[in-house]
Amino acid sequence: MGLIVRAVGLLALAIAPVLGLSQFPLSSEQYDAGLFTPYEDLHALSALEYTTLRHPGFPAHSVRIKESRICDGEVRSYSGYIDIEARHLFFMFFESRNDPATDDVMFWTNGGPGGSSALGLYMELGPCRVTGPNSTERFEYAWNDRANVFFIDQPVGVGFSYADFGEQVSTTPEAAKDVAAFVAIFFEHFSQFKDRPFHMAGESYGGRYIPLFAAAVYDQNAKLVEAGMAPINLTSVMIGNGCTDELGMMEAYYDAQCGDYGFPRVTDISDCIRMKQIVSRCKKRLQESCKDIYDAISSTSTKLFSAVNPYDALRPCKEDADMRKCYPEVDFIESYLNIPAVKEAIGVDVHRNYTAINLELNARFFMAGDHVNYVAEDYLAALLERGVPALIYVGATDWICNWIGIGRMTLDLEWTGQESFRSSPLRDWFVDDEVAGTTRSNGKLTFATIDGAGHMVPLDQPERGLALINRWLASRPL
Ligand SMILES: *[C@@H]1O[C@H](CO)[C@@H](O)[C@H](O)[C@H]1NC(C)=O
Numbered sequence: 001m002g003l004i005v006r007a008v009g010l011l012a013l014a015i016a017p018v019l020g021l022s023q024f025p026l027s028s029e030q031y032d033a034g035l036f037t038p039y040e041d042l043h044a045l046s047a048l049e050y051t052t053l054r055h056p057g058f059p060a061h062s063v064r065i066k067e068s069r070i071c072d073g074e075v076r077s078y079s080g081y082i083d084i085e086a087r088h089l090f091f092m093f094f095e096s097r098n099d100p101a102t103d104d105v106m107f108w109t110n111g112g113p114g115g116s117s118a119l120g121l122y123m124e125l126g127p128c129r130v131t132g133p134n135s136t137e138r139f140e141y142a143w144n145d146r147a148n149v150f151f152i153d154q155p156v157g158v159g160f161s162y163a164d165f166g167e168q169v170s171t172t173p174e175a176a177k178d179v180a181a182f183v184a185i186f187f188e189h190f191s192q193f194k195d196r197p198f199h200m201a202g203e204s205y206g207g208r209y210i211p212l213f214a215a216a217v218y219d220q221n222a223k224l225v226e227a228g229m230a231p232i233n234l235t236s237v238m239i240g241n242g243c244t245d246e247l248g249m250m251e252a253y254y255d256a257q258c259g260d261y262g263f264p265r266v267t268d269i270s271d272c273i274r275m276k277q278i279v280s281r282c283k284k285r286l287q288e289s290c291k292d293i294y295d296a297i298s299s300t301s302t303k304l305f306s307a308v309n310p311y312d313a314l315r316p317c318k319e320d321a322d323m324r325k326c327y328p329e330v331d332f333i334e335s336y337l338n339i340p341a342v343k344e345a346i347g348v349d350v351h352r353n354y355t356a357i358n359l360e361l362n363a364r365f366f367m368a369g370d371h372v373n374y375v376a377e378d379y380l381a382a383l384l385e386r387g388v389p390a391l392i393y394v395g396a397t398d399w400i401c402n403w404i405g406i407g408r409m410t411l412d413l414e415w416t417g418q419e420s421f422r423s424s425p426l427r428d429w430f431v432d433d434e435v436a437g438t439t440r441s442n443g444k445l446t447f448a449t450i451d452g453a454g455h456m457v458p459l460d461q462p463e464r465g466l467a468l469i470n471r472w473l474a475s476r477p478l
């Protein structure tokens with residue numbers, strides 16, 4: 001695959017703060033006296049330059065934000081950085097097409113690790129999609145249909161996010177700290193969204209990110225309240241084609257390739273026998289001693305499966321089975337976001353090169369064992385236990401994070417609702433009187449498959465994807 005991104009951070013030249021500096025930061029006395037006024041109104045922001053916002057509750061942080069006027073122009077959009085000391089997280093924010101003043105707020109991150117959320121924005125669920133290296137068009141089934149939606153490039157080093165001194169993030173728990181700070185600062189500044197139901201959504205490796213990110217936001221709420229600030233109204237988590245339980249997925253690779261689950265039979269019997277032996281050996285051992293074997297089987301599986309698209313057994317790839325070769329949109333997005341006029345419109349330094357997938361960071365996460373070092377599904381179960389609902393949806397033709405492994409993960413989650421979830425029937429769900437997939441729900445936890453979709457549901461099945469998300473936002477179970 002093409003470019004390998006070096007650790008960003010040489011470009012310490014942040015765009016100069018332009019507004020508000022004279023009154024910030026306030027001393028804690030001023031804050032206590034109620035002199036801090038949050039930036040209530042996004043509509044008052046400039047489209048020409050960044051407005052810099054500071055908050056006495058977060059002395060090491062600031063926000064640079066501007067109106068961005070890209071995409072379809074139908075709704076207002078904003079972009080900028082949340083600056084957390086020397087780390088700078090880039091975000092795009094789109095108001096709801098319905099009613100920005102009352103609709104929920106949704107946070108979105110792509111996975112990877114190392115994938116920019118511009119992939120989600122411009123090829124999946126954003127209000128516009130790339131159609132070539134220098135063009136976009138309105139996307140009808142965008143997820144800001146009934147929600148205000150954020151797209152964040154995280155961790156630092158991904159997409160337009162950067163660190164001043166080459167600081168790197170190599171694990172999800174580290175990334176979670178920055179994300180929790182980001183969320184708190186956003187809501188504290190844009191008080192029009194305070195108390196608004198907040199949903200945290202992600203895809204693929206986001207199945208490991210989101211449970212930890214949401215747990216960090218949840219735990220941070222206690223501190224916010226202690227400091228006299230409003231808690232974040234964390235209302236649900238949504239995970240699409242998440243590789244939450246990577247070890248469980250290993251077993252599911254064997255089943256997808258060698259069992260009768262509807263995937264193409266591209267694996268020889270002899271390879272299936274070999275995989276079966278590895279899987280059962282590995283299952284007998286502790287997770288710790290499985291790591292090396294796990295890596296071996298993952299790469300073997302990917303190789304065996306390279307005849308077809310690992311993100312979608314229904315759709316072929318040109319040449320190699322990697323994200324870039326399978327989806328030409330990735331290169332379009334990279335070209336588009338490297339156009340100086342586009343960078344100017346979103347307020348990014350024109351000298352900052354954009355890469356959609358940071359492979360160096362990806363390798364760093366795997367080398368740090370981030371894919372097996374913590375049990376993401378335990379975080380998910382803990383969130384459910386505290387009353388945070390979860391939507392776990394899966395495009396049914398994806399192989400890399402497939403419904404077999406994800407479905408088992410939902411059944412195995414250990415929480416007080418486990419039995420009621422397990423005893424809930426798996427039933428069809430419908431869009432326009434057509435079966436859209438299957439679902440199981442006990443009210444708090446909902447699992448759903450989407451027929452005809454691979455790894456990226458809104459790309460392959462836009463109408464079903466939006467129906468799913470709108471129903472979830474409106475009423476939780478489908
Ligand atoms: C992109 O398209 C616009 C409008 O057609 C054109 O003005 C601009 O020069 C193009 N930019 C690049 C980098 O191709």
Ligand SMILES: *[C@@H]1O[C@H](CO)[C@@H](O)[C@H](O)[C@H]1NC(C)=O
Nearest residue numbers: 194195196197231232233235
């Ligand atoms: C969170 O949002 C829900 C739905 O709008 C609302 O009923 C609830 O009061 C909010 N909670 C807080 C703490 O603001």
Ligand SMILES: *[C@@H]1O[C@H](CO)[C@@H](O)[C@H](O)[C@H]1NC(C)=O
Nearest residue numbers: 006010011350351352353354
């Ligand atoms: C961006 O890419 C261009 C062209 O490949 C290169 O000349 C330039 O040095 C890069 N800039 C940075 C900051 O890496």
